Amino acid sequence: MNFLKKVTTQVLPMAEAHLSLGNNSALHTSAVCCRVQSGRYRITVKRDRPLTYEMANPPHFIGHRKSWNSWNTSTLKDALRPSQTAIEDVFIRKFITGTWHALVCSEIIIKRQHNMIRIAAIIRQAISARKMYFLIGYTEELLSYWMQCPVTLEFQTVADKKDVVFKYI
């Protein structure tokens, strides 16, 4: 893969040279090889996009440098209801990012043990503790009603958003 990338960078000046000569028909285009962009973040011009550690590592590092976001047994071999679990996880993530609006600083980790769901995330300390307790109770109550099982929130808080930033790109 690296080999191909190097080749393309070397080919480019040649293509530009062709273009400058006005010989457009000599340029051959094809589908771009090795172009993967899912789960990755683009570099900005000013290099000021903050990334957490999770965001800084592309998906092929899952299980090596970073871990999974959903911990359940439904994706294992011969396991039951994989699609339902995935949909529920998506719903939980959406609900929490919406309820804790602009407060969630990290990925939302969903851990399922027996019939219990434990949800972990890092929250910014932007609202008062009283509101935070209300939101915790509200989220647990509604989610456990929808999922029909006990839901526990295991949130941690940080004082500032910059505390979770791993690097800027």
Add this chain to the structure above:
Amino acid sequence: MLQVLKSLRLTQPTRFASALSSTATNIPSGSADVSAVDSGEPDKLYSKLEIELRGIDPAVLRSYTWFATTAAEHLGIELGKCWSPRKAHHERMTLLKSVHIYKKHRVQYEIRTHFRYMNFHKLTGSTLDTFLEYIERNLPEGVALQAAKTELQQLPAHLQQPPEQV
């Protein structure tokens, strides 16, 4: 078979008693009723408890195996073979990398399932229930556990006596 049963019966009560006394401190509430119930019928005997673990993370499985075997050691349960196959099971999906065309360019996603097996030998019914519940309650997330028990039974009555006429 019968002789095996007899020798087991002889050796069991002492181990059974020691196991119960040590579980009283280890086990949280919920399994206390195991020691409280004293029914007249004799306890069942199991020659083997085989536990199969499946998980996505081999490190978690290793750590959990360590936990379960250490618990078994403390309870005085005889430990059998603990092993895992060297390679995980890979379930692969090959998709087009692009949304629409470009059939030559594919992307592969895979889900790995790691396996791990544990064997415990010569347990009584109550020890097995207590131990199994203890390790089941401490099962980490993302790990599936399957338990297979092998029960020892008396020879059926029609096989104990030789037939009168052949």
